[in-house]
Amino acid sequence: MKKFKLTLLVAGVLSALSACSNTANNNLNKPQSALISETASVTTQQLNRLVEQYFMDSLQFSPLDATYIGYSQYNNQFTAPITEQNRAQQLTFYKDYQQRLAALDQQQLSGQALLSYEILARDLALTIEGFQFPSYLLPIDQMSGAHNTFAGFGSAQSAQPFASYQDYENFIARAEGFVIWLSSVQDAMQQGVNEGIVLPKPLAEKLLPQFQAHIVTSAEHSLFYSPIKQLPEQFTAVQKQQLTDQYSALIMDKLVPAYTKMSEFLATTYIPNSRATVGYSDLPNGKAWYEYQIKKNTTLSLSADEIHEIGLKEVSRILNEMKTVKETVGFKGSLSEFFTHLRDSDEFYFDTPEQLIAAYEAVKLKIDARVPKLFNIAPKADYVVKAVEDFRAESAAGASYQSPAPDGSRPGIFYINTFNLKAQPKFLLETLSIHEAAPGHHFQIALQQEVQSLPEFRKFGGYTVFAEGWALYAESLGKELGLFTDPYMWYGRLSDEQLRAMRLVLDTGFHSKGWTRQQGIDYMLANSSMALSDVTAEVERYIAWPGQALSYKLGQFKIQELRDYCKQALGDKFDIKEFHTQILIDGALPMPILEAKIKRWVDTQR
Known part of the structure; x- marks a missing residue:
């Protein structure tokens, strides 16, 4: 087996060297502009492959988002628990892609490829910078958090599908991941209490009813029983009974205890130790964190x-x-x-x-x-x-x-x-x-x-x-x-x-x-x-x-400023419909990148 692999490797190297030799000979007969165009094309292809791979690889950290956008292979997974090991894994992931992106020659890119390079470079740098701040100690609040997303999914009124028998099984697996994640949330919030990085009291108090709402005495009264109330007609009687039993057990044996534990933690530990101040400036390194x-x-x-x-x-x-x-x-x-x-x-x-x-x-x-x-x-x-x-x-x-x-x-x-x-x-x-x-x-x-x-x-x-x-x-x-x-x-x-x-x-x-x-x-x-x-x-x-x-x-x-700039620069050639198209057609952009893009567009319209 090793000999076979070595043979393939040697053949691959010889083939690559042969290709390089042929390219070198062919390049003698090509104008410089063609060579530049070929280099730019290769770099663009490399960039496109990199950003697509980055997106697919990053879904492992966001299985709930994956469900929202239609990647069903993640429908049985939940957000990874909050642990030092998982944070380190994510940081390594972002640094690796930052290095791979930096290895590409930005000067060879234009159009969408250039925008993608600029966006990803900025995003990776900002994400890596954010790891210095302990946001994981404030994993949920009264406005947002995976706990609310999970409840929405379980209500059968959100992105989580409940059409096939496998869909129902997927949510059970996802719910088990939620229980593990929620336990890690409690651990992180306890660490936050120890380090003085906690929510202000009014916010912490608003969290409590969000968890208490899911503490029920019978499965039928739970939000998470909703999928059972709308079992597809094509399911067999046996399947329906199996799922009813499974969901009842999931609710009463796993979800209710998890919500009860979290509610008790909030009531007895977290809320009494939450803070009277409200600003980030009152947290350790809070000024830099807010900036x-x-x-x-x-x-x-x-x-x-x-x-x-x-x-x-x-x-x-x-x-x-x-x-x-x-x-x-x-x-x-x-x-x-x-x-x-x-x-x-x-x-x-x-x-x-x-x-x-x-x-x-x-x-x-x-x-x-x-x-x-x-x-x-x-x-x-x-x-x-x-x-x-x-x-x-x-x-x-x-x-x-x-x-x-x-x-x-x-x-x-x-x-x-x-x-x-x-x-x-x-x-x-x-x-x-x-x-x-x-x-x-x-x-x-x-x-x-x-x-x-x-x-x-x-x-x-x-x-x-x-x-x-x-x-x-x-x-x-x-x-x-x-x-x-x-x-x-x-x-x-x-x-x-x-x-x-x-x-x-x-x-x-x-x-x-x-x-x-x-x-x-x-x-x-x-x-x-x-x-x-x-x-x-x-x-x-x-x-x-x-x-x-x-x-x-x-x-x-900023958008109004860009509209005024375009109107002044283009005069009678300014078309409000075309301006709006230019703002929207490349998706969301950071404002400095949007401004540079719009000004390049204006230069082509004069």
């Missing part, structure tokens, strides 16, 4: 102080525009009284969740008909409007978007939180629909998945500053689309923009300037008409996700 979060989320080189000042100016500007609306509708009181009027008057709110959902479905039809005015591209996938599931509604955002299945089997979902109808005023209908659906998140994310020329890591990757910046920029297109003709709907647009402006102030206030949770709540109530429950959820979100909330306004500013 990293700014860079990670915004892709821009801005300091916390700079962002804070930008936010204060924007809040002031938008307040003045709100005063104009107040005068337009004939309200005689102060702006603060106008806010109270908008918060408390029943005329601005729906009576039932069903009315709220129906209103957004009607707005969907209105907007879909107008989008072609500003766009010459649109995703093939449609989207539906749904209420946020009850188990996560109390802590969930007011609205959100979930991308469609790449294979077309599942539409995009525009989620509306119906938990508190007073947090969903009628005047937000148009602006929120634009942001979350068309031409906001749904356009950008669904299109990104559908562009054939994009490598997988770009189709299914993204940047908060691009996605949220685009969605907020999309809101600014409302008047150009013939919307916001009602002054209250225009106020809704201003209200949403004010929310994003306040985020600049609050995020930096909490994590850089020592603001308290109550200080943030008071600031939002004074500068908006938002309901207290909505304000509280927003404030706690910024505390949980440092840097994320900065992305909206900063991303919008």
